[in-house]
Amino acid sequence: MSPRVLIFGGGSIGAVLAYLLSKSIAASDIVVVCRSNYDVVATHGFTINSTVFGMNENVKPIAVRSVTEAVQAYPDGFDYVCVATKAVVNGTISQPELIKPVVSAKTTIVLMQNGINIEEPYRALFPDTAIASVVIYMPCTQTAPGVVSHTVYAKFLLGTYPAKSTSEHKTSTARFVEFLKQGGASAVHEEDIQLARWTKLIVNGSQNPICALSRLRDVQFLGAAPGAASFTRNLMSEIASIARAEGYSEVDDSVVERQLELSTSRVPPGVEPSMMADALSGQRLEVESIVGNTLRIAQSHGVDVPRLETIYYLAKGLDMSFAIPEALLGGSKN
Ligand SMILES: NC(=O)C1=CN([C@@H]2O[C@H](COP(=O)(O)OP(=O)(O)OC[C@H]3O[C@@H](n4cnc5c(N)ncnc54)[C@H](OP(=O)(O)O)[C@@H]3O)[C@@H](O)[C@H]2O)C=CC1
Ligand SMILES: CC(C)(CO)C(=O)C(=O)O
Structure with a gap:
């Protein structure tokens, strides 16, 4: 069965991710939480100008304004919640707290952020949830609201956090690797993502x-x-x-x-x-x-x-x- 994916953060990475996933998952099952670019994405979708995938490529996922709106529209939840925001604290609520309403028993949290030691706050709040930690080589920049330019390559390395996880958690990570590959990216399942x-x-x-x-x-x-x-x-x-x-x-x-x-x-x-x-x-x-x-x-x-x-x-x-x-x-x- 096709999964339902929530992308939290419809910026540069979130847009290209939506595009890649749309090659194997119906755009109606890809929901993106957008903030400043909501109006453009809700109306026109994302436009990707890529030296790898082509210019003026379009993908039109479902745009929502918040995780609350997402959970109201899809009460049966999400198989994957991809965190594609910058790893910064804005205000008093942490990012793991922000996504809490959309994390259910069936969810795998996919952390699509740079840095080191970024997983622990998610593990602390969601001790039993599958976490896929993702390393991304994919230079891209949002040049106008909803318009993203991408160059050079689209390469993802994924592994569970922690490395020693249940076979169910490893399987859900392996499945996400396949979705990325079907989108035309290079994706590798690592034993130890660190x-x-x-x-x-x-x-x-x-x-x-x-x-x-x-x-x-x-x-x-x-x-x-x-x-x-x-x-x-x-x-x-x-x-x-x-x-x-x-x-x-x-x-x-x-x-x-x-x-x-x-x-x-x-x-x-x-x-x-x-x-x-x-x-x-x-x-x-x-x-x-x-x-x-x-x-x-x-x-x-x-x-x-x-x-x-x-x-x-x-x-x-x-x-x-x-x-x-x-x-x-x-x-x-x-
Ligand atoms: N860009 C790149 O080339 C690469 C980036 N990375 C990493 O990927 C991660 C994402 O980066 P990138 O896509 O460039 O970042 P962007 O700044 O382009 O996108 C982040 C998006 O998240 C949105 N956002 C932030 N907070 C919230 C919130 N509370 N609710 C809803 N939306 C929110 C922002 O909205 P708003 O516009 O309103 O601020 C923005 O659209 C980072 O960790 C980065 O280091 C990794 C490899 C390459
Ligand atoms: C260096 C680069 C572009 C590699 O994809 C990157 O990770 C970033 O912009 O944060």
């Missing part, structure tokens, strides 16, 4: 804050100064050393080179990491889930990471500037 998370964090923990702070795309920054590439490599190496301290000995220099090469092999100007998109539009940044958690893990192991620490405080400052009213930002000369 290795893939650390490998991806080498990219996100370095390039996301660097590009947000410098307002340059990845390839642009690498050419910004003679030492920019080696600075990036050294920062990536710090993150790799934290992964090894956590027990992931596979995350060595060759992995760092491979991750750096994702950018050095790109055509200029390169990609706009999601944190750069947020910085350019004055949105709150995923500093804690991507950089802060990483720094705290380093500190718990006594691993010295001076570059990461510097990046953390600068990115924290930039993030805080978005919470301060414009009038208070460096307005006075005294």
